[in-house]
Amino acid sequence: xxxxxxxxxxxxxxxxxxxxxxxxxxxxxxxxxxxxxxxxxxxxxxxxxxxxxxxxxxxxxxxxxxxxxxxxxxxxxxxxxxxx
Amino acid sequence: xxxxxxxxxxxxxxxxxxxxxxxxxxxxxxxxxxxxxxxxxxxxxxxxxxxxxxxxxxxxxxxxxxxxxxxxxxxxxxxxxxxxxxxxxxxxxxxxxxxxxxxxxxxxxxxxxxxxxxxxxxxxxxxxxxxxxxxxxxxx
Numbered sequence: 001x002x003x004x005x006x007x008x009x010x011x012x013x014x015x016x017x018x019x020x021x022x023x024x025x026x027x028x029x030x031x032x033x034x035x036x037x038x039x040x041x042x043x044x045x046x047x048x049x050x051x052x053x054x055x056x057x058x059x060x061x062x063x064x065x066x067x068x069x070x071x072x073x074x075x076x077x078x079x080x081x082x083x084x
Numbered sequence: 085x086x087x088x089x090x091x092x093x094x095x096x097x098x099x100x101x102x103x104x105x106x107x108x109x110x111x112x113x114x115x116x117x118x119x120x121x122x123x124x125x126x127x128x129x130x131x132x133x134x135x136x137x138x139x140x141x142x143x144x145x146x147x148x149x150x151x152x153x154x155x156x157x158x159x160x161x162x163x164x165x166x167x168x169x170x171x172x173x174x175x176x177x178x179x180x181x182x183x184x185x186x187x188x189x190x191x192x193x194x195x196x197x198x199x200x201x202x203x204x205x206x207x208x209x210x211x212x213x214x215x216x217x218x219x220x221x222x223x224x
Contacts (some may be wrong), residue, residue, distance in 0.1 A: 030180040057156065060123035076091050076173045 020057025024065075031067045034072035037079060046069065048083040086178040087122075087185065093142035096129045103143060106168050111148070113162055118153025122189065136223045137170050148177075148185060153209050179183075 024032065034040070043058070043066055044050050050070055053063040073079040094106055103126075111121050127144035136142070156174055163172040177185065 008219070030184055033177065072175065074133070076171065077093065077132040077136060079135060082134075 020068055022036050022057060022059040022062055024062040025059055031061065032069045033052060034069040034076075035078065039064070039081060040070055044079070048081060086153055087150050087182050088156070089149070089175045089181075090147040090149065091173050091178055092145040092163065092169055093136070093171040094145060095139065095170065096141035096143050097142060098168050101143075102168060105143060109166070110145070110159075110162070113159060114147075114149050114151060114155060117151055117155030117158060119149050119155050121147060121149045122185070123148040139170060140218070142171070147190075174196070 032039070043049060043056055045055065050067065058066060074081050092106075098106070107124070107126075111124070114121055118207045123146075125146040127146055128145050129141055130148060149160065159174065160172075163202060176217050
């Protein structure tokens with residue numbers, strides 16, 4: 001019973017959701033460039049924190065690469081650690 | 085031999101001659117350590133995303149070079165004592181990045197070659213493409 005209820009709720013919830021996908025997989029980018037701040041900026045919040053993959057739909061592998069790229073960009077002052 | 089990518093931030097208050105000198109000193113050191121500078125760019129004066137050592141702006145230099153791993157240590161030592169440099173980052177390129185780099189370099193070389201060929205003989209360049217276009221429909 002409980003499971004049934006859960007399932008219907010899930011379907012209802014899903015109806016309003018667009019399926020997320022990993023942009024880097026779709027575009028087959030060979031690697032994520034830390035110098036490309038325009039791309040990186042779409043994966044961080046206004047405050048400069050990185051967005052979780054559950055919000056952006058990025059796959060695990062590219063999320064890892066993205067993290068490294070963001071960290072590199074921050075190191076060399078292309079991105080900020082924290083936006084005031 | 086490894087491929088490395090190097091960003092150096094210089095003091096933005098530096099004169100152009102100072103930047104030239106700094107760039108020369110860095111390339112000289114790389115070449116002295118059996119390295120080879122493949123690409124160097126000047127991104128110019130940029131606003132930093134955050135303040136570093138009270139600096140609001142910096143002059144970005146960007147290098148891509150090929151060198152033995154032993155060259156990195158002296159380069160970092162130089163940056164630590166070299167006054168105009170206040171931030172630097174050296175990164176070893178991964179396989180995919182090296183492939184992309186080689187492709188881009190080949191493309192730029194081909195483009196340069198094509199441009200020189202075009203300037204030499206614009207008529208010759210146009211003729212084969214027209215011939216190819218004419219061949220294509222007849223073949224199918």
